[in-house]
Amino acid sequence: MPSISEKGKMMPASPIRKLVPFAEEAKRKGRKVYHLNIGQPDIPTPEPALKAIREMDLEVVAYSHSAGNESYRRKLAAYYTSIGIPVDHHQLLITTGGSEAILFAMMTCFNPGEEVITPEPFYANYNGFAAAAGVKINPITSVIENGFALPPVSEIEKKIGPSTKGIIICNPNNPTGYLYSKEELYQLRDIVNKYDLYLFSDEVYREFCYDGKSHFSAMQLEGIEENVIMLDSVSKRYSSCGSRIGALVTRNSEVINTALKFAQARLSPPSFGQLAAEASLDTPPEYFEKVYDEYIHRRDFLVEALNKMPGVDCPVPGGAFYAIARLPVDDSDAFSQWLLSDFEYKNATVMLAPASGFYATPGLGKQEVRIAYVLKIDDLREAMKCLEVALKEYPGRTV
Amino acid sequence: MPSISEKGKMMPASPIRKLVPFAEEAKRKGRKVYHLNIGQPDIPTPEPALKAIREMDLEVVAYSHSAGNESYRRKLAAYYTSIGIPVDHHQLLITTGGSEAILFAMMTCFNPGEEVITPEPFYANYNGFAAAAGVKINPITSVIENGFALPPVSEIEKKIGPSTKGIIICNPNNPTGYLYSKEELYQLRDIVNKYDLYLFSDEVYREFCYDGKSHFSAMQLEGIEENVIMLDSVSKRYSSCGSRIGALVTRNSEVINTALKFAQARLSPPSFGQLAAEASLDTPPEYFEKVYDEYIHRRDFLVEALNKMPGVDCPVPGGAFYAIARLPVDDSDAFSQWLLSDFEYKNATVMLAPASGFYATPGLGKQEVRIAYVLKIDDLREAMKCLEVALKEYPGRTV
Secondary structure, three states, X not given: OOOOOHHHHHOOOOOOOOOHHHHHHHHHOOOEEEEOOOOOOOOOOOHHHHHHHHOOOOOOOOOOOOXXXXXXXXXXXXXXXXXXXXXXXXXXXXXXXXXXXXXXXXXXXXXOOOEEEEEEOOOOHHHHHHHHHOOEEEEEXXXXXXXXXXXXXXXXXXXXXXXXXXXXXEOOOOOXXXXXXXXXXXXHHHHHHHHOOEEEEEOXXXXXXXXXXXXXXXXXXXXXXXXXXXXXXXXXXXXXXXXXXXXXXEOOHXXXXXXXXXXXXXXXXXXXXXXXXXXXXXXXXXXXXXXXHHHHHHHHHHHHHHHHOOOOEOOOOOEOOEEEEXXXXXXXXXXXXXXXXXXXXXXXXXXXXXXXXXOOOOOOOOOEEEEXXXXXXXXXXXXXXXXXXXXXXXXXEOO | OOOOOHHHHHOOOOOOOOOHHHHHHHHHOOOEEEEOOOOOOOOOOOHHHHHHHHOOOOOOOOOOOOOOOHHHHHHHHHHHHHOOOOOOHHHXXXXXXXXXXXXXXXXXXXXXXXXXXXXXXXXXXXXXXXXXXXXXXXEXXXXXXXXXXOOOHHHXXXXXXXXXXXXXXXXXXXXXXOOOOHHHHHHHHHHHHHHOOEEEEEOOOOOOEOOOOOOOOHXXXXXXXXXXXXXXXXXXXXXXXXXXXXXXXXXXXXXXXXXXXXXXXXXXXXXXXXXXXXXXXXXXXXXXXXXXXXXXXXXXXXXXXXXXXXOOEOOOOOEOOEEEEEOOEOOHHXXXXXXXXXXXXXXXXXXXXXXXXXXXXXXXXXXXXXXEOOOOHHHHXXXXXXXXXXXXXXXXXXX
């Protein structure tokens, strides 16, 4: 039997999905599982998107343009322009989810063996795309004590070596919920400029910024226009994860032209998803106000509930819909699996994402979990009750 | 400005899509362009698929399982079993088009620098996925004189070296339309067995085999069950290219488990497309009979029309919906571009795919084009008239 590739062997399983078989087993036993492991909101997809699908009149479901339908690209460019990111439709490619935008950006910009710096904990699926592109992720550790702020510039500069080709940030951050300030982005700009790096800015949670703070996009940084690649998605903005529609946005035309070659190889992004995504841009503002209020409500409830539990520490996230909590357990991987395999409270349990998988440095995140507050308050309440009981019962508790 | 990756620079533009800007320019001039360049059928998508989309009742368009919806996987496995390819739903992953199945297979099985042998001319987009995976395509030339039959085993064996890790075939073949015989597949099996290689079998045109010949799948080869990976798609079978739904099928569980990690990184295949694809499996047999008759009709018309033109040679393809024709021109790239930029007949022209891009050996295919017979007879007739006139007027004609 021929062997599996080295990158396939080395690639870590997704911390979000690796416990899925245990969750399936728990469900087979008849248990209710509260899914706090994955950023799959229970928020309804906007009606204009659903309507566009129900009323679609395609007779032949054909390939679209490899860069995405021009009508959608124009409308999306107008949307970005309206929120202070002026681009035109030649400066973006529609991708199959934000995932493909990350993959294309890595394939286009980095050679195998080159390095990309990213603050850890980071979105674990960067590992998969880095493995695919043969790129090494060089982590710079952010810490729970200051709510996972950007590490000091001096620390970032220490990481830069001859193989360093770029920096990836996710803002607001998944998994920490941290919202980078304008000042932090200016600091990144200076590093990017000084060392001529790419700056990948994953902004799929852009519209989820709380506490009166506004989002500052890497696309708004002057002087590094050719270095910045924005990665985006409709998954979270319109609760439309299954549509698999994202975008790669940059003012660097060489990057667009090269990424388009990878896009042409896979022919086109999904046609139905593009219909939904284009129609989503007509979602009335009331939808977002309601969603926004709901997430703040959930966040506040979650963070308060967590911090009330003995030994639990959870900083208040400034954006997105994730929080990292430190739990009084020996090993959050073991605890998360135990929750699914050995625990139940009123015939229910909780699925968490162990944070170790969001760190590249071995040993970090061992007491932390990522919690996605994507469930309605009543469900969150039940989930928190479960978690509280579980923390008392867990044999590996440390408090 | 940071540099573009080497693989991005080296990656050839798609021969199917690189002339798109010239076609767009021709259309801006008000010209009708007959698209024979791309395998985008004008055949209607089956009604059950369209109905499933129009009647979809999702309220939250959520991620699906990374391997695809279980209901679809089970039904698809039953379909394969019914056509003589017994597999169960754990032996396949639903992918975003056949494209992603190729990418996952390459990432899973091959290390950068390893080689894969494939008969040329070959589906040009293999180049893109090979570039992405850092894999080298080692071509073995098939020739128009025998209708692009599999080259002799002795020739294939000469290509095998220490870096050779697999063979890719497309059966029936895109771009040649050649249908491999059972005997040819047994020959491949012996090579695969002898050198312990992977055999990737791209069978997306499986249902399009003509002249009373039936399809023999690589999955039916005994003794190399762990070596074979079948790549499939709903794009052609159900004229559903825009759904972006394919499959990676193998009895090698290590390959499935590793490919699943790449699948988890990109979260899930498109939800709407999966609804359409699952419903497509209920398409009544009459649909396929009609489509089948239509393609045979088109093929016969096309091949006859081409061979009547002075200096044109077009072997009769045994499957799929492509033909490679040799034209009396100096350079089919220049000719194809000239057709779009400088030629018109009754305010119309033809878009072809120059065959050079389907060969890896430099200089081959210079007089050949790939023609997709995906248009209705009336359009094909007009397109052939255009081509006939163009071949007379083209300044670089050789006859």
